[in-house]
Amino acid sequence: MATQIKPQPETLPVSIDDVRAAHARIRDSIVRTPTLISRTLSQMTGATVYLKFENLQFTAAYKERGALNTLLLLSEEAKAKGVIAASAGNHAQGLAYHANRLGVPATIVMPRNTPTVKIVQTEGHGANVVLEGDTFDAAYAHARVLEGERGFTFVHPFDDPRIIAGQGTVAIEMFEDVPSIDTIVTPIGGGGLISGMATVARAQPNPVEVVGVEAELFPSMYNRINGTDMPCAGDTLAEGIAVKEPGGITARMVAQLVDDILLVGERSLEEAVSLLLQIEKTVVEGAGAAGLAALLAHPGRFAGKTVGVVLCGGNIDTRLLANVLLRDLARSGRLARLRIRLQDQPGALFNVARIFDQERINIIEVYHQRVFTTLPAKGLITDIECEARDAAHLDRLIAALRAAGYDTTPVELA
Structure with missing residues (x-):
């Protein structure tokens, strides 16, 4: 989809005045999360990157904004019924x-x-x-x-003007803090957040590009806007934006207000979650890291721009987070599993361990396979999990093992 700046249409169900009114309504009851520059991520991506830390809301996500705005707009009768x-x-x-x-x-x-x-x-x-x-x-x-x-009053998660106006208050605060932002990068699930933020972006005195991000496994809004029919299914780290059908209201707003929609793969999402924890010391769920994932996957697209990225949520299962971090260590060469073919004889493992010691690489776990192997009865496979400084350090170990005559193969991640 070609990038272009579009004027604010008059026919859309949410206006900048709606978003401003929502912000006045809710601001005393939510956390005014900071918008901070990330110098390290800016160096990595070639853009000037500002992060909006919505993962610091009380429930760790921006969703409070739209929910509260909707609740405050209900009649007393509706509030009483629930x-x-x-x-x-x-x-x-x-x-x-x-x-x-x-x-x-x-x-x-x-x-x-x-x-x-x-x-x-x-x-x-x-x-x-x-x-x-x-x-x-x-x-x-x-x-x-x-x-x-x-x-009861049904409160839709995204396809409601009251919800959209509330979510748009994220951008009100972002532009108040950093008026120089010229591009916003926002995750898209059902489309409520980007619809509200795009409404604010179009009301800025200077042109602002609006870029949405979806997981490759769930390109539902991309399909709707571009007339494509890619499947929406699979296990994505970005479960918060794994929506099969976007909203009718939000699709209409995205079509008119959003310049581009990018798709990001699972590896980019994992890398973004890991980097945010390591660099910014902040926990972000897969959907919340989608904006940064887009910058990592498409650096040329944002080079030289001043980019506002919403970290829209921080609710991630701790075991899943641990897996993401360990996988990132493995991909960077700092953690590895090597499969080494040995002769089943005294001193075989000791001699291998000596090479690890010489190369100053730490052994974490050792797995001996004598039975469940296709090798002859006197052969065995040893899997050794180890910790290196970086990929080059690991490569030196593998070279040393092979030079000593050991058949050594790294066990690769998917």
Whole structure:
């Protein structure tokens, strides 16, 4: 999709005045998260990179903004009856938290296979959690049934002007803090965040390019805008933007306001999550790291620009985060598993370990395979996990092992 600056149309359901009003409405009840320059990431990407730390909200995601704006716009009657949503993610947390704070009953419908930790967190914010169906679509359908039966107000996670206006307040603060930003890079799931932020970007006195980012496995908005039919399926690290069908309102706004949509692969997402923890010392979920992933995957696209990137959420499972970090160490050569063919005789492993010592590489784990191997009965395979300074250091070890006559093969990551 060609990059071009588009004027603010008059026909869209959310205006800059709506976003400004939303910000005035919610700003005293949310965290005004900082927008800070990252000098290291700027050097790495060739752009001047500013990060908006929405992972520092109380529920660790920007979703609070739209949820709170919607709650504050409800009539007293609607507040008394309560709200309902279908979500197993950040929308559930944000709505439950602010509804509880305002004394509004909240019901959240989640699929039965939702991780227990998410159920407990949502209940901890005072919401009534209903488990229904095995998929999000089933949970969503049940929520709409309960909406009709009990008179609840359904709060959509993205396809609602009140939600969009609330999410757009992220950009209000970003441009207040750094007026020189000329490009914003924003993750796209259902499209609520980018619709609101693009509305603000188009109202700036200077032209601002608006770039959306989706995971390659879930290019739903890209398909809608570009008329393509790429599949939307798979296990993505960016589960927060793994949306199969974007909103009708948001698709209309993205079509008119967004200049470009980039797709990022899983490796770029993993690298972005890891870099943000190592460089910025901040925990960001896969969806929250999508903006940085786009800069890493397309550095020439942003070179020389002043870029605002939203770290839109920090809710990532700790075991998943550990896997991402270890995989990143492996790809950089600092962590490796080497498969070495040995003769099954005394001193064989000792002699190999001596080479590791000579090269000053730390052995972490050793796995001997005598039985489950295709080698002859007197042969064995040893897998050694080790820790090196960098890829060059690891290469020197492999060269030394091979020079000593050992058949050595690195076990590669997918």
